[in-house]
Amino acid sequence: MTALETDIGTGTNHFAELAADLLGPKGWTAIADDLEPWLTDWRGRYSGKAIGLASPASTQEVSALVKLCARFNVPIVPQGGNSGMAGGATPDASGSAILLSLRRMNTIRELDATAGLAVCDAGVILQTFHEAAEDAGLRFPLTLGGKGSATIGGLISTNAGGTQVLRHGTMRAQVLGLEAVLADGSVFDALTALKKDNRGFDLKQLLIGSEGTLGIVTGATLRLLPAPKARATAWVGLKSILDARALLRRVDRALGDTLEGFEVVPDHCLDSVLAHLPAARSPLNERHAWHALIECVGVDGDDTELREKLEGALADAAEDGLLSDAVIASNERQADDFWTLRDSISAAERALGPAMQHDISVPVEKMPEFILAASPAVEKEFPGTRAVAFGHLGDGNVHFHILAPKGAVPGEWEEGQGKQVSARVYDLVTQWGGSISAEHGIGQMKVGELGRLGDPVALAIMRAVKQALDPQGLLNPGKLVPMAVE
Amino acid sequence: MTALETDIGTGTNHFAELAADLLGPKGWTAIADDLEPWLTDWRGRYSGKAIGLASPASTQEVSALVKLCARFNVPIVPQGGNSGMAGGATPDASGSAILLSLRRMNTIRELDATAGLAVCDAGVILQTFHEAAEDAGLRFPLTLGGKGSATIGGLISTNAGGTQVLRHGTMRAQVLGLEAVLADGSVFDALTALKKDNRGFDLKQLLIGSEGTLGIVTGATLRLLPAPKARATAWVGLKSILDARALLRRVDRALGDTLEGFEVVPDHCLDSVLAHLPAARSPLNERHAWHALIECVGVDGDDTELREKLEGALADAAEDGLLSDAVIASNERQADDFWTLRDSISAAERALGPAMQHDISVPVEKMPEFILAASPAVEKEFPGTRAVAFGHLGDGNVHFHILAPKGAVPGEWEEGQGKQVSARVYDLVTQWGGSISAEHGIGQMKVGELGRLGDPVALAIMRAVKQALDPQGLLNPGKLVPMAVE
Structure with missing residues (x-):
């Protein structure tokens, strides 16, 4: 043979x-x-x-x-x-x-608590890794909804985000070293974590986020941080998304390195969630056009101290008219309740009928204006639709969902008008200098749109690199890298 | 035509x-x-x-x-x-x-203090950029000795380091967006700063540190941080380099996000500096085998507060026998004097005669053992030489200098035994999983050694990427990318 x-x-x-x-x-x-x-x-x-x-x-x-x-x-x-x-x-x-x-490769090869790092097989599940870090008195600072199934290799290949990116960055920022099998079967071993290394192109960075099209991630060295000691979570009512940005700046300055999350929720989303979860309650008595969920995490001090600091910042902001009302969770359970409201938005929106979901980003500073311009633009062009934007304002990344007109037939609408709606949203995002995929990746879902809207120069480099590293085109074909238009 | x-x-x-x-x-x-x-x-x-x-x-x-x-x-x-x-x-x-x-392209195209970023031409000089950031009440958190001549484009192309990497990372961490001209003259425009963007390979990362071999950096979007409000600087006497590591861990835990610098200086280097600079004084009265220069910078609080915090951490460490003596600078001038001692080492060593200088890294945790093993190994193999290691212990990066035997002829020794010495040092670093270029890059100086010692798999990818993006081989030929051995 x-x-x-x-x-x-x-x-x-x-x-x-x-x-x-x-x-x-x-x-x-x-x-x-x-x-x-x-x-x-x-x-x-x-x-x-x-x-x-x-x-x-x-x-x-x-x-x-x-x-x-x-x-x-x-x-x-x-x-x-x-x-x-x-x-x-x-x-x-x-x-x-x-x-x-990669699921059978699920060993944590090494966990060095003193050095603050772990070497993992690609198939280690995120939640398992979280638990291992906690057992060592540490923390892996990236989490997301799919943590019970998502693997380290998948998270690296898609440069996953989640709810702690504001402070800790995406998966790219967690990867200290990488091991991957290339298209010819050779093993690229860059697992050793060097804080400084200028020996040529940073090939590790090229593989992160390449969705298995340049190599198959088999292992990684990941950073671990000290376990958090204090947490403070607030739910804030706001008059406008512009105020949300002003509040973000304010809180960021006042709480500096403890600010981990700044999520925005329009009233429409909160309504949907309250209708969807009978046991849920609105954190504030009055209604507000927008809400912000703010989370601070500290590695020293205690909850009381951090809550007081957050309370002070919010009180200052209230005095300046940046917010209408606010409540700070008085215990872990209440904090978790706030997060349940945020995390239930997608499910609640689904119950309302068909919708097109868009994981988009624009420069952080421009997001409020984008929401204010793009929402009516789409709603006007597609009468009966409704635009809702919620999520990671602090990252310039929202989930921009367009709900179908009443009476739209599930399964049918998405394939018809829904596709036109998405194309329009991606056109707008591109005009604003943004990304049609902030954190979910391209996969097969958006590869056509990337080909249509991507910068031709960037696409040409991508194709050249893909061709150079995978000349037979065998690694995850049809994903991420748009085919050249002949 | x-x-x-x-x-x-x-x-x-x-x-x-x-x-x-x-x-x-x-x-x-x-x-x-x-x-x-x-x-x-x-x-x-x-x-x-x-x-x-x-x-x-x-x-x-x-x-x-x-x-x-x-x-x-x-x-x-x-x-x-x-x-x-x-x-x-x-x-x-x-x-x-x-x-x-690129020196004529020296315009700061935009500085947005609220968003905390600036868009620069490649030819902007680092010091000019520092001043512009300061004028806006902000700070660009990367600095190095050559700041009066080094340009933004050069710093990006070499992924420069400096003395603040411990907290703020290398140049790679400062770059939010990039503009470059590729080998065919096309312009890669990724200047828009997006905190999250998963639209394919991160080509910006590929260009950073590629020393002009894949494209010519013409502009960049750089992050700016709040201006520091408090500074605390300490000079510490230590019994051993192992204690230095233990102290680093301790201080890192106690001072968390304020620790910016942790430099080590062996007594031999301090001696040379004191001989070289007649006005300089040793910060401590007693002699110590090793010294650490520790710098903390805070964006809130004041100097007194931060000094007290650092003093507390050092007192705890002294109680546990991790350090012999320490002094905290009581004002800016004394802090600057400490840094002058550190920054004069290279010049002072040069006055002692010929030496081979090696900018190397190993995993942070292993650096003390590396110094303890490699120094006598080299000194034994090349009788009369002396190994001195000083610098960024917190980054796992020291300047590992080998001083020539007494009587060695300047200019001659470097070309003869000096080259053998360097090859031996690079062999050792490679055996320890380290890098033969931590922050200075490869250029033409180390391209041969990278070809000899680099991972063949990594070299093959580098060559393939180079060939794909610069098929005529016109961009900075002979630098960074080792030629394939036929």
Whole structure:
């Protein structure tokens, strides 16, 4: 089994046999029932087929498998927790690719509490990693809704965000070292964490956020921070989104390095959530056009101290007319209740009917003006729709959802007018210098729109780099990198 | 003048005429006296020749010039302040290249104090930028010895470090947006600062630290921080470098986000400095094997408050036997005196005779053990030499200097035994998982050693990326990217 000619002659069956030999019964299956759960993304939007499901147990096995794929020209779709937002881990319908699951590689190889870092396999689940950090008296400062399924490798490949980016940055900021298998099966080992290293292009940065199109992340060295000791959470009522920005600046200055979250919620979203969760209560008695959820976390001092500091900043802001009313959570439970309101918005909006969801960013300073300009623009162009914007104002990143007109048929509207709505939203975002994907990635969902709206110079570099590192085009084809227009 | 054939036929003279037409008398010169100051690096180690010196006034002129160079196959050596440490901005001896100076592009295009950012031309000098930030009540948190000549573009292209990396990161962490001219003359415009943007490969990260080999940085958006309000500086006497690490951990925990600098100085270096600067005094009365210079900077509170906090942490450490003696600067002038001692080490060492200087890093936690193992190893292999390590312990980055044996002939020793010494140091660093260039870059000085010691997988990616983005090989040839061994 050495000559390439022989291999090609025998085709896919031969490849599957060799993959089974290489990976053993735990590492390879082509049984339809085994594959089925992983062939559709968790939101049920994308579905595909695959030759088989490979679940290698080590970096060496990933390397050997990729070499085998290169020999047989078999495309590879890497998959972590299958909880991505853009269909980036779902194969296409051709059935020519294999699914490469990293889930069996789930060992925390090393956790050095003194140095404040851990070396993880790509398949370690975020929540498991959080718990390991906590057990060591530390904290991994990135979290998001899918933490029970999302893997370290997936989070790195999509440069995931979450609710603590304001202070701690996206996944990119957490990665101190990286290990990946490249398209030719070679292992790029840059796991050693060096605070300073100027030995050429930063290839680690190139792989982060590349959605498995340049290499398959197999391991990473991640930073750990001291465990938080104090928390203060406030719910604030505001007259306008412009006041929200002014308040953000104020709180940021007053609370400096403790400010972790600044989320905005329009009254419409709060209404939907209160209707959706019968047990939930509005934190404030009066109604307000906008709400801000503010969270501060300190590594020294205590809750009381931090709450007083936040209270002082809010009192100052109230005096200057920047906010209408505010309440500071008096205990963890109340703080969690505030966050439940915020985290239930998507589910509550879904109950209202069809909607197009857009994970967008513009420069932080411009977001209020963008919301004020884009919302009526879209609503006017598509009568009966309603624009709601909520989320990470502190990151210049909101979830900009357009709710369908009343009576729109679920499933039908999204495929028809909904697509026009999205194209319009992305046009507006691009005109404002923003991003059509702030944190969810491109995957297969937005690859067409990136091709349409992306800077041609940037797209040309992306294609050249992709071609250089994956000349056979086998790594997660059809994702992230738009095809060149002939 | 449209057909490539015609251009090649007329050669270099024709190219120079067209360059002169394009850039005007301020933008182009081929006069030897004009070129001369820029053909040798500031330390006088590297010297070369060039067709001419181009000084474009705008990104558009850079773009047009690069297109012209591509047409005539003329290599380009970009240059900022000509104060690099690795010969990265000096052309080779062939005389086939042009020097492309960014110094005429020295406008701060925008400074938005509220948003905390500025958009700069590549040729803005660091000190000028510091002053502009200060005038706006802000601070640009990166500084280094060459700030009077170093340009923003050069600092980005070399991912410069300095003395505040411990808290604020290298240049990479300061860059929010980037503009660069690519090998085909196209302009990559990613100046808009987006806190979150997952639209594909992070090409900005690829260009940072690429030393002009993938593109010519023409502008950048940089972050600005609130101006510091409080400063506390301490000079500490220590028994060992191991105690220095323990103290670093302790101070880091106690002073959290205010710790900006943690520099170590062996007694030998302090001695040399005191001999070199007659007016200087040792901050402590007793002698100590090692010294640490600790600097804390706060954006709220005052000096007294911060000094007390630092004093408390040092008192605790003294009780646990981690330090022998310490003094906190009682005013700005005393703090500056401490820094003068630190900043004079290189000059003082030079007065002692020839030495080989190595800007190296290993994982922060391993640096004390590295110093303890590598120093005697080198001294034993090269009898009469002396190893001194000083600098940024908090970054895992020291300047590891090997002083020549007594009687060594300056100029001769460096080219003979000195080279063997350096190779041995780089071998050791590589064995320890470290970097042969922590902050100075590779340039032409270390490109051979990177080729010898770099990870072959990483080198292969670098070459593939270089080939993809600069297929003619015209951007700063011979720098950073080691040639493939045939």
